[in-house]
Amino acid sequence: MIASLHARVILLRRRLLLAFFMTLVVVTAESARSDASNFASPGLTGNTAAQEQRRLERFFDDVFERDLERSPIQAAFAGEPSGQDRWDDLSISFQEESTRLIAADLEAISRFDDALLSPSLQLSKQVFIRDRQQQLAWQEFRDEHYLVEPLWGAQAPITAVLMGAHPVNTVADAEDYITRIDAVPAYLDEVLRQLESRAAKGFYLVDWMYPQVIAVTEAVISGAPFDGSDQPSPLWEDVQEKFNRLPISSSLRDELLADAQSALVLGLAPAYRRLIDTLRRHQPQGATADGVWRFERGQQFYQMLLTFYTSTNLSADAIHALGLSEVARLHLEMQRVMTQLEFDGSLSDFFDHVRTDAALRFPDTTQGRNDYMAEVAAVIKAMEGKLPQYFGRLPEADFVVKPVESYREATETLAFYQSPSLDGRRPGIYYVNLYDMAALPRTDLEALAFHEGIPGHHLEASLALEANIPDFQRYTPFVAFSEGWGLYAESLAKEMGFYTDPYAEFGRLGMELWRATRLVVDTGIHAKGWSREHAIAYLEANTPNAYSDCVSAVERYISWPGQGTAYTLGKLRLMALRDLAQSALGQQFDIREFHDTVLANGPLPLDLLEANIKAYIAEKQARDG
Numbered sequence: 001m002i003a004s005l006h007a008r009v010i011l012l013r014r015r016l017l018l019a020f021f022m023t024l025v026v027v028t029a030e031s032a033r034s035d036a037s038n039f040a041s042p043g044l045t046g047n048t049a050a051q052e053q054r055r056l057e058r059f060f061d062d063v064f065e066r067d068l069e070r071s072p073i074q075a076a077f078a079g080e081p082s083g084q085d086r087w088d089d090l091s092i093s094f095q096e097e098s099t100r101l102i103a104a105d106l107e108a109i110s111r112f113d114d115a116l117l118s119p120s121l122q123l124s125k126q127v128f129i130r131d132r133q134q135q136l137a138w139q140e141f142r143d144e145h146y147l148v149e150p151l152w153g154a155q156a157p158i159t160a161v162l163m164g165a166h167p168v169n170t171v172a173d174a175e176d177y178i179t180r181i182d183a184v185p186a187y188l189d190e191v192l193r194q195l196e197s198r199a200a201k202g203f204y205l206v207d208w209m210y211p212q213v214i215a216v217t218e219a220v221i222s223g224a225p226f227d228g229s230d231q232p233s234p235l236w237e238d239v240q241e242k243f244n245r246l247p248i249s250s251s252l253r254d255e256l257l258a259d260a261q262s263a264l265v266l267g268l269a270p271a272y273r274r275l276i277d278t279l280r281r282h283q284p285q286g287a288t289a290d291g292v293w294r295f296e297r298g299q300q301f302y303q304m305l306l307t308f309y310t311s312t313n314l315s316a317d318a319i320h321a322l323g324l325s326e327v328a329r330l331h332l333e334m335q336r337v338m339t340q341l342e343f344d345g346s347l348s349d350f351f352d353h354v355r356t357d358a359a360l361r362f363p364d365t366t367q368g369r370n371d372y373m374a375e376v377a378a379v380i381k382a383m384e385g386k387l388p389q390y391f392g393r394l395p396e397a398d399f400v401v402k403p404v405e406s407y408r409e410a411t412e413t414l415a416f417y418q419s420p421s422l423d424g425r426r427p428g429i430y431y432v433n434l435y436d437m438a439a440l441p442r443t444d445l446e447a448l449a450f451h452e453g454i455p456g457h458h459l460e461a462s463l464a465l466e467a468n469i470p471d472f473q474r475y476t477p478f479v480a481f482s483e484g485w486g487l488y489a490e491s492l493a494k495e496m497g498f499y500t501d502p503y504a505e506f507g508r509l510g511m512e513l514w515r516a517t518r519l520v521v522d523t524g525i526h527a528k529g530w531s532r533e534h535a536i537a538y539l540e541a542n543t544p545n546a547y548s549d550c551v552s553a554v555e556r557y558i559s560w561p562g563q564g565t566a567y568t569l570g571k572l573r574l575m576a577l578r579d580l581a582q583s584a585l586g587q588q589f590d591i592r593e594f595h596d597t598v599l600a601n602g603p604l605p606l607d608l609l610e611a612n613i614k615a616y617i618a619e620k621q622a623r624d625g
Helices: 029-038 049-070 072-078 092-109 119-140 156-164 171-182 184-200 209-220 234-244 250-285 298-310 316-340 347-356 366-389 442-452 457-466 479-495 502-527 532-542 547-559 563-588 591-599 606-624
Strands: 399-403 415-418 428-432
Touching (some): 049 072, 092 119, 119 298, 119 606, 156 171, 156 184, 171 234, 171 250, 184 250, 209 234, 234 250, 298 479, 298 502, 298 563, 316 347, 316 502, 316 563, 366 399, 366 428, 415 442, 415 457, 428 442, 442 457, 442 479, 442 502, 457 479, 457 591, 502 547, 532 547, 547 563
Parallel strands (some): 399 428
């Protein structure tokens, strides 16, 4: 049986593998059919509770193993070597089969009797059902998703897997690395087939996306050995670094390097050029409208995305109105900080001050970047010392902070987190994008580190990895939970004694405001017809963020419709549940128990999280009198 694994989607979080993987496979046809018959109704077989629980656990294990076997990319990010010489199958027939197999999974899970399951397995069953229902919903709209886009389209996992998730510890690993490079042309050719098919139906990217995707793709095949440059390409540098660490003879190493170079130059590079040529040919037909409202089923598609990302049934209009309300509330809180700082002027004036004051930024130099990273390390260390006062369980996984690699920093998000692998070889990583230091003011440093690192995503993701739950449950993409926790962690840090500088408190409010504006801008673009320029102008007028930050954010919301709405809605629900627990328990309330309960079962839909917290309250009241 495969070991427990953890692979978070996102994007995302990186979960931003999310939009990519939701269209991919779940189980094989033969095994799915057998599941429906092998896991018969307990009412007919007379199972005991212990038998039924073992059968369900085996079902979860079997399905998870099949998932990883069918998605080598997911397996790579999970730290599992299964299929590390292959890429995912993106073909239409594969996706159509997946739709049938997800339905078979749902039929199989319905045969287990809740009355014979423990409370934890009842919850796991509900999570499984919701996850598969989500996948069916995504499959229904799979043609509406952007197959290729600047941040995390189907082209992105190639470099992300090879450079970030494919370990080379043995000669066999190196040979698999080379075989994987050899397999890139077939993978990208399927992407091209689908791009052409969509173009034939009139489906094109938004016009501004084309030059960005082309630039990112060209960057992969720039430098040695693809041209006469003295500088190695990122991929070739990665190959050399990994292969040179192997304890092997120089002759064998030279042979492996030669094979890798041949695969890059003769296979991968021509495939990338074919993709670039196709994108350039499609570029003149690029759409001028930015929102998904332009699609034939745009309204239904967007509502599906909102339901998926928020795990609520809120409409676009309701989310838009909530966003406007939150923006107004946070503006008032910011004005209180302005008063504390004795700033003479309007909130808009203060935004301009924060954007332009050089004293609030690290220099745009190597030393400035080093100083920023050192300051991040210092606040993370200080936070680590506070954690035991607020959490009963802390992760065993290591945690590091790294800058985003140069080859992708121009189009990457401001900061993000990558989960650790179970085997401990890859720690949890907080990536900071140092490309534009103007977008990383000192005011935001603490809140950003607490969201992406600790007590944010690292605690949430690592504790899920280490929890006693089924493997599939560790990485189900319930984004409102995960990103809501990250935003909640920013606010929690204030209770823990951080943000002592008023500018840091203003930065915390600014980060919360940034997420609140997403409710307004995302729904504005995709439900109300806002243009890219309108959305950028709104962010400039209502946040203290740099112009470049506003541009990249809006382009992200256009590329990933609905995703930005998850943060604030998740955080508000977490705060409401904490208030509920404190009100119900009074002096019995223990903040460490509350946090442990929230994080005990991996990511959950918000309604299941609420039910779990209410069950915790009832149990504690019964236990403690």
